[in-house]
Every structure is written in C-alpha cells, then in structure tokens.
Amino acid sequence: MIPHLAPTLRGYQRGWLRPDILAGLAAGTVVVPQAMAYATIAGLPVEVGLYTCLAPMVAYALVGGARAVSVSTTSTIAVLVATTLAGLEIGDQDELLGAAFTLTFLVGLCLLAMRLFRLGSLVESISPATLTGVRIGVGLTVAASQLPALLGVAADPDGGGFFATVADAIGRVPDADPATVLVSAAAVGVLLVLRRWAPQVPGPLVVVAGAVVLVATTDVERTVGLIDPVPSGLPGLSLPVPGDAVDLLPGALAIAVMAFLETVLVARTNRRRDEPPIDTDQELLATGIASLAGGLTQTLPPAGGFSQSAVNLRSGARTQLSTVVTAALALLVALLLAPVLDDLPRAVLAAMVLVAILGLLDPRELVVYARIDRAELWVALVVAALGLTGGMLLGVAVGVALTLVLVVRSVNQPRVAPSYDGPPDALSLRLTGGLYTGNARSTHDEALRLVRAADPARVVLDAAAVTRVTIPLIDTVRALRDELAGDGIALTLTGLRPEVLEVLRRSDWFVGAEQAGLLGAR
Incomplete structure (x- = not known):
C-alpha cells in the first residue's frame, strides 16, 4: 500500500540541506504556537496542539509526496473536532481527551479506507463553493469563539452557536478587562503589521515572546488570564476507546474529507513547476498514516496548513x-521550553487565531460566484449559514449533498446540439458526449425539439464524441429513428469510431438498421 518511503528525499542534493533546515525552523516559529492556539478552538489543552507537530509531521514526511507542505492542524479541523465532541455526553476531562484521540485515530482509518477504495478523485469533486461556505462558516465561528478571551470575560458555558456567542460577548463588553483588551489589541496589531510589512518575520513567535516577557517583568497577570500549565516531556500512548467509535464516526468522516481536501489544495498551491505532480492516492495514504500516528500520541487530526506551508x-x-x-523544534519546545509557556496569556493565543482565520473570510469569492454561477453562490451561502446555525458537521454534510446535486444536474443535461459543418441539404446535429440513463431522455427530447423546429427532410447525427456504447445510447437512436420515420424524416448516423461501431454491431437492431441505411458518410 506504501509506494515509496520518503519519496521527497529520493535524489536528495547536498545544496538542499541548508534551505530545508532554515525553512523548517522558520515554519516551526509559526506552526508551533499556531497549533497550540488551534487546540483551544477544539476545547483541548494547548499541549495537544503542540503534540500535533510531532508524530503526525514525521509520519507525513515519511510517506507524503508534497515537498513543501507543512502538516499539523488547521482551524477548520479544530472547529469540526469541537463540533463532534460537543455531541457526546462526556463526564470529565479524561473522557474528553480519550474521545478526542479516538476521533483522530478514526479519521486515520477513514482516510486509509478512502485510499483503499481509491476515492481521492471522488472527494476532490466536491464543489469549490462548498469549501468556500465551510471556510466562511469556520472563520466566523472561530472569530466568535475568541471574543471572550480577547475581552478577558468568561465564556458562555452553554455555548449556543455563532449568534448566541456573539450576543453573549457583546453583552459582556462592559465587564471587559482593560489590560486584557490592550494585550489583545497589541497582539493583533503586531501580527497584522508584520504580515503586511515584514512577512519574513515570524509574527506568532514575536507576540508569544513579547507576551511572555511582559508577564515575567510585570504584574499584568493579576487581571490578564494565562493558559493552563503546559506539561514538559513527550506525549504518552493513547489507545482508542471502542465505545466512542460509533458516535464519533460521522464526525471522523467529515474531518477526513476536509483534512484530505485541505492537504491536497495546499500541496498543489505550493508545488513548484519542476516538482512531480501531486498524487491524490499517496496524499490520502500519507494523511491517514499521520492521523493514525496522532491518534496514538494525543494529537488533533492533522492536515496541511496554508500559513506554515507558505512560510515553508x-x-x-x-x-x-x-x-x-x-x-524537532516542536520536540525541543515540549522537552525544554514548556515551563516558559506557562506565562503566555490566553488573549495572545486568541489574537493569533483571529488573525490566522482572517484569510478565510474573502468576500471576493462570493462576488465571483454571483457573476459566474448563481447556483454555486447559493451552495456557498447555504453551507455557511448551516455551519453558523446548525454546526459545521451539518454544513459539510449538506455541502457534499449539494455538490452531488450539481454534478447530477450537470451530467443530466442533453448531449445533443446543432452542428454547422454538415451537408447543406440536411439538419446536422451532434452528440456532445456519451448517453446513460440520466441524460438519454433529455437528449432524445432536445433532438426532437431541434428537428421539429427546423422541419428538415433528413437529419444527420454526428456521434464522433461517443466513446462508449450503452443501452440508453442504442435505445435513444432507435427511438429517434422510429419517430422521425413516422414524420417522413430520414435519420443518418455518422462519425462513429471503429471501436464504437464494433460494439454497436453486437446489437441485432443496429445490424438491421445499418443494412437499412442508418449509417452514412457526410
């Protein structure tokens, strides 16, 4: 099942060593604090995000074929994890963590099953509008979830979704802690300025270091809340909890789909022209193995991240x-620097999350859909609205269903059109593709409409685009021939490929029709 081990290292050149090391360090300054922040979105301790930068990253490096992709976790995955876990009846923190790590392991199994059945191309058929809707829903949901930490107020313990969270936060503005608001504003400002004017500077590292120094040299922690203590050392072994598997499976499947799509999208975006094309089956395998490794080592489900991959x-x-x-950098943080992170304000993590998801909210995509395809616009809006009101799992499920509706609608369109290069004494039509049960009737009806509008003496039907013979194809041609003959109109079939003609001659009706003059040259 594994085609090659460490495929990106084959033919390694000595001159690549220095840029690889520098890029890994640069990406680490972004991905480590960002992954810790994303863990808070999922309602998990920050060290879970840190651990996601260990085993899953190494596992992907050993199997993945995308050279510059940095795999940890993403805001989309974190929101889906939070939504999935919220649907369980969990008694304490240990049960929550056990369910979370079981979920990560199940995501790996779903990805490997998708690889086994070669579903990569099918999953990639999910409409871009669905992904746009998911990004909008995730972005707004994440932004709302960070408001209490940015204001220094208690979060609503009952949750209630995007609108309830925003309303609750607005109601608590008079109780906001001034010091926390200043820290939040400073962190957001620094991150935005560095992103705009000095993108080569690792903004997350700068604000984390600055915040830790601030807490260590002042008494700001008297009002500014700090993160829970981060344990030093490596994660322990976490075994799946079989009793949670059934309840977690729907969420695991949705997360697996999004993890694969995000990873492949990042991989293709960051692929250089001289690098091999991205193999979707290999990416399914690599992401699945990375998620299995994460499930056993206390992590979130991994996926390729845009920001750290761009830095990479x-x-x-x-x-x-x-x-x-x-x-290796994340390992160093886990072993040696974890106590230093105890002085990190929660507001700084919230600021990093807020800035990181701003890129998800791009209204220009909706404008493009409105100009080009209103159906895609409605898909994006419906998915986003459902994600904000009913949860992102529902949004993803409905988005996939709407994608299938759009695909069926597209393939069910008539496969016949006027042709303008046929004989002058006949109506020339051409089949624009193969026929199957879903589009045969609409093709038949459209052909009849075109014929009756022109009222010709004969019709020439060009079948050069047909590459596969189906029963609906034979039935459609037979029905057209019979109906046109009843109106005194002759039908001639042209352009058949030799291999198509060979199969058609296995039909007794076609052989008889051929002898009666069905086939003709233009």
Missing part, C-alpha cells in the same frame, strides 16, 4: 526534511 515554501524548503526539522 517562501523560506526555500525543497523536501519534507524541512518538516522533520519543524518537528
């Missing part, structure tokens, strides 16, 4: 060795 590429990463370097 911009810093010159040539292979997945850069990801191994990032994992």
Whole structure:
C-alpha cells in the first residue's frame, strides 16, 4: 500500500540541506504556537496542539509526496473536532481527551479506507463553493469563539452557536478587562503589521515572546488570564476507546474529507513547476498514516496548513526534511521550553487565531460566484449559514449533498446540439458526449425539439464524441429513428469510431438498421 518511503528525499542534493533546515525552523516559529492556539478552538489543552507537530509531521514526511507542505492542524479541523465532541455526553476531562484521540485515530482509518477504495478523485469533486461556505462558516465561528478571551470575560458555558456567542460577548463588553483588551489589541496589531510589512518575520513567535516577557517583568497577570500549565516531556500512548467509535464516526468522516481536501489544495498551491505532480492516492495514504500516528500520541487530526506551508515554501524548503526539522523544534519546545509557556496569556493565543482565520473570510469569492454561477453562490451561502446555525458537521454534510446535486444536474443535461459543418441539404446535429440513463431522455427530447423546429427532410447525427456504447445510447437512436420515420424524416448516423461501431454491431437492431441505411458518410 506504501509506494515509496520518503519519496521527497529520493535524489536528495547536498545544496538542499541548508534551505530545508532554515525553512523548517522558520515554519516551526509559526506552526508551533499556531497549533497550540488551534487546540483551544477544539476545547483541548494547548499541549495537544503542540503534540500535533510531532508524530503526525514525521509520519507525513515519511510517506507524503508534497515537498513543501507543512502538516499539523488547521482551524477548520479544530472547529469540526469541537463540533463532534460537543455531541457526546462526556463526564470529565479524561473522557474528553480519550474521545478526542479516538476521533483522530478514526479519521486515520477513514482516510486509509478512502485510499483503499481509491476515492481521492471522488472527494476532490466536491464543489469549490462548498469549501468556500465551510471556510466562511469556520472563520466566523472561530472569530466568535475568541471574543471572550480577547475581552478577558468568561465564556458562555452553554455555548449556543455563532449568534448566541456573539450576543453573549457583546453583552459582556462592559465587564471587559482593560489590560486584557490592550494585550489583545497589541497582539493583533503586531501580527497584522508584520504580515503586511515584514512577512519574513515570524509574527506568532514575536507576540508569544513579547507576551511572555511582559508577564515575567510585570504584574499584568493579576487581571490578564494565562493558559493552563503546559506539561514538559513527550506525549504518552493513547489507545482508542471502542465505545466512542460509533458516535464519533460521522464526525471522523467529515474531518477526513476536509483534512484530505485541505492537504491536497495546499500541496498543489505550493508545488513548484519542476516538482512531480501531486498524487491524490499517496496524499490520502500519507494523511491517514499521520492521523493514525496522532491518534496514538494525543494529537488533533492533522492536515496541511496554508500559513506554515507558505512560510515553508517562501523560506526555500525543497523536501519534507524541512518538516522533520519543524518537528524537532516542536520536540525541543515540549522537552525544554514548556515551563516558559506557562506565562503566555490566553488573549495572545486568541489574537493569533483571529488573525490566522482572517484569510478565510474573502468576500471576493462570493462576488465571483454571483457573476459566474448563481447556483454555486447559493451552495456557498447555504453551507455557511448551516455551519453558523446548525454546526459545521451539518454544513459539510449538506455541502457534499449539494455538490452531488450539481454534478447530477450537470451530467443530466442533453448531449445533443446543432452542428454547422454538415451537408447543406440536411439538419446536422451532434452528440456532445456519451448517453446513460440520466441524460438519454433529455437528449432524445432536445433532438426532437431541434428537428421539429427546423422541419428538415433528413437529419444527420454526428456521434464522433461517443466513446462508449450503452443501452440508453442504442435505445435513444432507435427511438429517434422510429419517430422521425413516422414524420417522413430520414435519420443518418455518422462519425462513429471503429471501436464504437464494433460494439454497436453486437446489437441485432443496429445490424438491421445499418443494412437499412442508418449509417452514412457526410
């Protein structure tokens, strides 16, 4: 099942070592604090995000084929994890963590099952509008969830979704802590300024370091809340909890789909022209193995992240060795620097999350859909609205269903059109594709409409675009021939490929029709 081990390291050149190391360090300064922040979105301790930068990263580096992708976790995955876990009846923190790690393991199994049945191309058929809707829903949901931490107020323990969260936060504005608001504003400002004017500077590292120094040298922690203590050392072994599997499976499937789509999208966006094309089956396998490794080592489900992968590429990463370097940096943080992170304000993590998801909210995509395809616009809006009101799992499920509706609508369109290069004494039509049960009737009806509008003496039907013979194809041609003959109109079939003609001659009706003059040259 594994085609090659460490495929990106084959043919490794000595000149790639330095840029790989520098890129891995640069990406690590972004991905480590960001992954810790994303863990808070999922309602899990920050060290779970840190651990996601260890085993899953190394596992992907050993199997993945995308050279510059940095795999940890994403805001989309974190929101879906939070939504999935919220649907369980969990008694304490240990049960919550056990369910979370079981979910990560199940995501890996779903990805491997998708690889086994070669469903990569099918999953990639999910409408871009669905992904746009998911990004909008996730972005707004995440932004709302960070408001209490940014204001220094208690979050609503009952949750209630996007609108309830925003309303509750607005109602608590008079109780906001001034020091926390200042820290939040400063962190957001620094991150935005560095992103705009100095993108080569690791903004998350700068604000984390600055916040830790601030807490260590002042008494700001008297009002500014800090994160829970981060334990030093490596994560322990976490075994799946079989009793949670059934309840977690729907969420695991949705997360697996999104993890695969995000990873492949990032991989293709960051692929250099001289690099091999992205193999979707290999990415399914690599992401699945990374998620299995994460499920056993206390992590969130992993996926390729846009921001850290962009840093990786911009810093010159040539292979997945850069990801191994990032994992080594995360290991150093886990073993030696965890106590330092105890002085990190929660508001700074919230600021990093807020800035990181701003890129998800791009109204220009909706404008494009409105100009080009209103159906896609409605898909994006419906998915976003359902995600904000009913949860992102519902939004993803409905988005996938709407994608299938759009696909069926597209393939069910008539496959016949006027042709303008046929004989002058006949109506020339052409089949624009193959016929199957879903589009045969509409093709038949459209052909009859075109014929009766022109009222010709004969019709020439060009079938050059047909590459496969189906029973609906034979039935449609037979029905057209019979109906036109009843109106005194002759039908001639032209342009058949030799291999198509060979199969058609296995039909007794076609052989008889051929002898009666069905086939003709233009």
